Amino acid sequence: MNESNIPPRKIKVGIPRALYFYRYGPLWVYLLRQFQCDVVISAPTSAKIVEDGAKQAISELCVPMKLYFGHVQALLDEYPDLDYVFIPRYVSIHKNQYYCPKFLTLPETIKYGMKLSVPILTLEVNAKKHYGIEGAIEMGKTLGFSLEDSGKAWMVALKKYNQLKSKMNSSNYIDILASLDKNPNHVIKKRKFREVIPKKIRGKFPLSILILGHPYNVYESYINMHLIERLKTLDCHILTIEDTHSDQFKKPVKINKIYEQYWQSEDEILKTARYYLNEGKKEIDGVIFLISFACGPDSLIEELVMRDMKTRKIPFLTLILDEHSGESGMVTRIESLVDMIRRKKYDSISSS
Numbered sequence: 001m002n003e004s005n006i007p008p009r010k011i012k013v014g015i016p017r018a019l020y021f022y023r024y025g026p027l028w029v030y031l032l033r034q035f036q037c038d039v040v041i042s043a044p045t046s047a048k049i050v051e052d053g054a055k056q057a058i059s060e061l062c063v064p065m066k067l068y069f070g071h072v073q074a075l076l077d078e079y080p081d082l083d084y085v086f087i088p089r090y091v092s093i094h095k096n097q098y099y100c101p102k103f104l105t106l107p108e109t110i111k112y113g114m115k116l117s118v119p120i121l122t123l124e125v126n127a128k129k130h131y132g133i134e135g136a137i138e139m140g141k142t143l144g145f146s147l148e149d150s151g152k153a154w155m156v157a158l159k160k161y162n163q164l165k166s167k168m169n170s171s172n173y174i175d176i177l178a179s180l181d182k183n184p185n186h187v188i189k190k191r192k193f194r195e196v197i198p199k200k201i202r203g204k205f206p207l208s209i210l211i212l213g214h215p216y217n218v219y220e221s222y223i224n225m226h227l228i229e230r231l232k233t234l235d236c237h238i239l240t241i242e243d244t245h246s247d248q249f250k251k252p253v254k255i256n257k258i259y260e261q262y263w264q265s266e267d268e269i270l271k272t273a274r275y276y277l278n279e280g281k282k283e284i285d286g287v288i289f290l291i292s293f294a295c296g297p298d299s300l301i302e303e304l305v306m307r308d309m310k311t312r313k314i315p316f317l318t319l320i321l322d323e324h325s326g327e328s329g330m331v332t333r334i335e336s337l338v339d340m341i342r343r344k345k346y347d348s349i350s351s352s
């Protein structure tokens with residue numbers, strides 16, 4: 001407290017609700033709170049955020065990057081008193097594997113692309129620099145914390161994050177991320193969808209669908225047009241990378257005799273696909289792969305996954321997301337896939 005008993009104003013830091021907020025958002029919030037910051041998060045994606053992002057970013061970028069621009073703008077519009085925008089730099093979490101180059105240069109892309117006047121607070125996560133602790137110490141220095149206190153703050157935040165992560169799965173993922181945002185104006189209203197399956201047969205012909213893709217595509221309901229909710233109304237049980245046992249990620253994926261998967265996110269996708277192509281084959285009835293238009297790494301592995309699924313006769317659908325994706329076209333494709341799988345599965349059961 002100061003002399004007038006008014007608590008000192010906390011440093012206000014804004015986190016854009018985009019890209020790896022959908023994976024590491026809780027870790028960032030815990031860390032910033034350890035640093036005594038007032039943490040705010042941009043509003044859930046809306047038509048305006050998509051439009052603002054598409055206007056500010058260059059047109060060649062993938063839609064998750066365009067959304068990032070839109071979310072930074074949303075923070076600046078809603079919180080004019082922001083001290084920092086938090087923009088991390090994810091380089092690698094495993095030696096010899098890297099995140100997409102867009103993550104490596106994210107702070108600069110936003111700084112110069114948006115001519116940002118609010119300072120950026122960054123956290124570098126890099127396997128060559130002790131996986132984040134060095135980045136946290138740098139960040140702590142900017143916020144006025146000692147090396148020791150910053151190191152402790154990182155360890156506490158990481159422990160809390162790992163505990164939470166072990167409880168996260170595709171059923172609670174969106175709600176847990178939403179609970180990080182304390183702004184009552186940001187409550188995500190659940191959309192109601194028409195019931196496609198008649199009541200009397202609901203639950204009698206269930207299916208399990210694996211959704212592959214980056215978390216910022218799988219759990220970003222606005223841009224994927226509520227894929228998870230829609231599949232649930234079609235009596236489908238959902239599985240994602242977050243439901244896959246951590247043991248499945250230990251063994252490397254070899255594309256061929258000499259080449260191991262180089263991109264971090266695509267490695268996760270391939271390891272999940274490998275499990276469901278083999279031991280987990282009976283756990284799924286079909287696969288939907290969500291990819292972003294203009295995504296280099298996704299386009300490299302989509303073909304590999306599609307061919308493998310075809311060989312194992314697992315129904316497979318790729319949905320390409322961009323800011324112009326039309327809802328009716330998407331819904332028709334999902335409903336047709338589910339209908340086709342259900343007819344095949346239950347006809348073959350009834351005729352056997």
Ligand code: SF4
Pocket residue numbers: 062063064065100101102103214265292294295296297298
């Ligand atoms: S991995 Fe693909 S979707 Fe993700 S940021 Fe890079 S280009 Fe965009």
